[in-house]
Amino acid sequence: MKxxxxxxxxxxxxxxxxxxxxxxATRRSAPRPxxxxxxxxxxxxxxxxxSGGCVESDVFEHAQEVxxxxxxxxxxxGISDDEAWSVGLPCGGEIDVFVERVE
Amino acid sequence: xxxxxxxxxELRASEERGILFTAVEGPAVGTKVLVLESGxxxxxxxxxxxxxxxxxxxxxxxxxxxxxxxxxxxxxxYGPAPRLFVYGAVDTAEALCRGAKLLGWRTIVADxxxxxxxxxxxxxxxxLVVEWPQEALARVAxxxxxxxxxxxxxxxxxEPALIxxxxxxxxxxGALGSRRNQERRRxxxxxxxxxxxxxxxxxxxxxxxxxxxxxxxxxxSILAEIVAVRAGREGGFLKNARQRIHAEVE
Numbered sequence: 001m002k003x004x005x006x007x008x009x010x011x012x013x014x015x016x017x018x019x020x021x022x023x024x025a026t027r028r029s030a031p032r033p034x035x036x037x038x039x040x041x042x043x044x045x046x047x048x049x050x051s052g053g054c055v056e057s058d059v060f061e062h063a064q065e066v067x068x069x070x071x072x073x074x075x076x077x078g079i080s081d082d083e084a085w086s087v088g089l090p091c092g093g094e095i096d097v098f099v100e101r102v103e
Numbered sequence: 104x105x106x107x108x109x110x111x112x113e114l115r116a117s118e119e120r121g122i123l124f125t126a127v128e129g130p131a132v133g134t135k136v137l138v139l140e141s142g143x144x145x146x147x148x149x150x151x152x153x154x155x156x157x158x159x160x161x162x163x164x165x166x167x168x169x170x171x172x173x174x175x176x177x178x179x180x181y182g183p184a185p186r187l188f189v190y191g192a193v194d195t196a197e198a199l200c201r202g203a204k205l206l207g208w209r210t211i212v213a214d215x216x217x218x219x220x221x222x223x224x225x226x227x228x229x230x231l232v233v234e235w236p237q238e239a240l241a242r243v244a245x246x247x248x249x250x251x252x253x254x255x256x257x258x259x260x261x262e263p264a265l266i267x268x269x270x271x272x273x274x275x276x277g278a279l280g281s282r283r284n285q286e287r288r289r290x291x292x293x294x295x296x297x298x299x300x301x302x303x304x305x306x307x308x309x310x311x312x313x314x315x316x317x318x319x320x321x322x323x324s325i326l327a328e329i330v331a332v333r334a335g336r337e338g339g340f341l342k343n344a345r346q347r348i349h350a351e352v353e
Contacts (some may be wrong), residue, residue: 001123001180002115002179005108006112008108011106012108015310022125022179024167034166034167072127098127098177100133
């Protein structure tokens with residue numbers, strides 16, 4: 001969360017709800033290191049990343065739910081399977097992403 | 104958490120170090136505790152994770168902790184970039200500082216010889232100190248996020264610099280010099296009362312075995328060794344390595 005604190009603080013000051021997704025663990029290879037994070041504001045502004053663009057759209061969907069309920073979520077993404085529409089990491093690694101609302 | 108976010112933003116812009124603990128799985132999920140090296144604490148709970156503060160702050164890495172009840176706590180590390188302290192304002196010092204700046208580190212070069220420690224000679228040093236080793240070390244106060252490299256090739260500087268360095272918490276202490284010189288220095292340091300175990304901390308000759316010839320190559324070899332020591336790795340070809348490529352998280 002360290003890298004995107006200024007944006008989070010600014011959006012909060014502007015009165016927006018903000019959700020932060022953070023890579024808390026990686027197994028084998030991973031596109032972004034542990035600690036990498038993505039902030040998503042109520043109005044849809046985004047800042048930072050948790051992968052090389054591989055899972056951000058799915059995280060965004062979960063973020064909407066976390067935004068609404070305030071209940072944090074721990075998500076796990078692994079290798080993408082054969083189905084073209086599935087979300088995953090082409091590098092063969094696995095990441096855990098914690099999604100929480102900034103209270 | 105709004106107050107916490109503000110404190111974290113302040114922390115990020117400061118020289119202080121701290122860890123933000125967040126429960127990500129288990130009954131306390133969502134709980135946050137910020138602990139600073141100064142002892143300041145914001146938030147309650149997560150005691151089992153917070154107990155590991157000293158070890159975590161020294162490792163300087165973000166890490167996921169698994170607690171005895173199976174719950175998980177994410178520890179995010181906050182602190183300024185590591186410091187490189189070089190004693191000996193020789194050519195290699197400039198190459199080392201230039202490389203260290205590329206890594207985002209802060210660089211300090213000291214030498215007792217005012218003619219050597221000039222911004223013209225060492226433009227990449229963030230700070231230049233004209234002082235004898237003991238005084239320079241006292242001023243810079245190396246801690247567990249500081250690497251020290253001793254470069255003067257002159258016993259009257261190198262020895263007090265190394266003896267002083269061994270009294271600090273520096274995560275890396277390196278010394279240039281041939282194997283023959285290292286052996287000679289080792290004996291002199293033992294005579295000066297440094298114990299064998301402490302001497303093991305000195306990486307000398309410093310650097311990874313990459314066949315460095317130029318100042319820049321030597322700097323690369325030393326910086327690569329510092330990074331490896333910091334990550335607890337041996338150096339070597341990734342192709343031949345069996346562990347995961349990036350630094351271990353747990």
